[in-house]
Amino acid sequence: MKQTAILFFCLLILFPVSVFAHPGTLDELGGHFHNSDCTYLLHEPTALAKQAKTKEELIKLIQTYNGNERCKRNLTAERIDLDGHTLGKKADDASLRLGRTYEAALVECVDGDTAKFRVNGHVYTTRFLFIDTPESTIEVEPYGKEASQFTCSRLQKGDIVLETDGNTLFDKYQRLLAWVWVDNRLLQEDLAKAGLVEDFYDYGDYQYESRVREAYEEAKRNGAGMYGGRSVAENERASSDTKRESPSDTKREGAPNTDPQAEEEMNQTDRAPSREQEAAASERSGHPIVYTLLGAAAAAAVYWLIRQLK
Missing domain, CATH: 2.40.50.90 (OB fold (Dihydrolipoamide Acetyltransferase, E2P))
Structure with a gap:
């Protein structure tokens, strides 16, 4: 009974790690949450993200297009890292021409x-x-x-x-x-x-x-x-x-x-799907199961060790 209780305790510790580990994918805005502190990092702003002129407008887009419900609940402007990008700034193509x-x-x-x-x-x-x-x-x-x-x-x-x-x-x-x-x-x-x-x-x-x-x-x-x-x-x-x-x-x-x-x-013309879109689809599909499997394996190892020490 004691060993079973210890095993259950280990699973309680390891399960949140498997669920909330950062999956390494970007949403449709080109960013993601750091699940450890729920900071939103805007890696590569997409055309959708660039519609936002302020962090407050960006928060509204994140609420719509990001699937991390836990982190979205308490999202504030202070928890957004623009990674050096400037909101509301379109690509300046005035100095560039085709065929040059x-x-x-x-x-x-x-x-x-x-x-x-x-x-x-x-x-x-x-x-x-x-x-x-x-x-x-x-x-x-x-x-x-x-x-x-x-x-x-x-x-x-x-x-x-x-x-x-x-x-x-x-x-x-x-x-x-x-x-x-x-x-x-x-x-x-x-x-x-x-x-x-x-x-x-x-x-x-x-x-x-x-x-x-x-x-x-x-x-x-x-x-x-x-x-x-x-x-x-x-x-x-x-x-x-x-x-x-x-x-x-x-x-x-x-x-x-x-x-x-x-x-x-x-x-503005639609183009062929890019890897960012595929990554966004992966984000919506959920976290990788590998973290859960690793957690279960670690728990089994702890249980085996307890049995050996009995």
């Missing part, structure tokens, strides 16, 4: 296909055009860390030029869409050749699609990266990489001459 190239400075590596750059005095979260690498932030997929390390290593060592392309500057999450050139090499092409691109997405017709697809097929033929287990270093030693020339700093012939108002209208 811009010198950029790395601000922060995010993952294999996303980074933050400073362009013309503004910081833009930038989604690399056309490619999709394995996830390494919200969840870690196979080769996600390798893709992230590959991208960050290149960006930290070279001169960066961003090239806008397609029919819109930003996706629905206000991320700048661009080709990324590092020391006159197309980063998307190098990622594909290293076997670190798992899929493609299309927001329009892009100038370098065929080059990236050819590199992707080459990686599959050579068994590079995720397509054969060969490491990035081994793939680079085996490949005869040819340097590509960077695009000129002038506007490409035939590139659309889009005015800011038209670009803003195009930004």
Whole structure:
């Protein structure tokens, strides 16, 4: 009886940990609660979150779109961490145009296909055009860390030029869409050749699609990266990489001459689902069962130890 009571007590302690552990997903606003103190952290504000001009307006959106009922009950402005973002500020695209190239400075590596750059005095979260690498932030997929390390290593060592392309500057999450050139090499092409691109997405017709697809097929033929287990270093030693020339700093012939108002209208067009949307769906589906299983295993271990000491 005594052992049973101790086991029940252990379960009472471990169960809240399993229920309220942070699941590592973002809601539809691009944020989440820290369940330890119910602080709301706005990681990557979505277009929906950017509708709020004050923290009070953001609280109303959180009450609607976040599923953590426990933390929402006592949410105040003091418990919101904007993570450096400014409410009510839209992406400033007045200085950017489609079909142009811009010198950029790395601000922060995010993952294999996303980074933050400073362009013309503004910081833009930038989604690399056309490619999709394995996830390494919200969840870690196979080769996600390798893709992230590959991208960050290149960006930290070279001169960066961003090239806008397609029919819109930003996706629905206000991320700048661009080709990324590092020391006159197309980063998307190098990622594909290293076997670190798992899929493609299309927001329009892009100038370098065929080059990236050819590199992707080459990686599959050579068994590079995720397509054969060969490491990035081994793939680079085996490949005869040819340097590509960077695009000129002038506007490409035939590139659309889009005015800011038209670009803003195009930004409102729905795009293909992103990983943020998938993460939000995961948030609504509930917390991972793994924490509960770990808690049960720990309780069983305590019970076994008590039996041994009896």
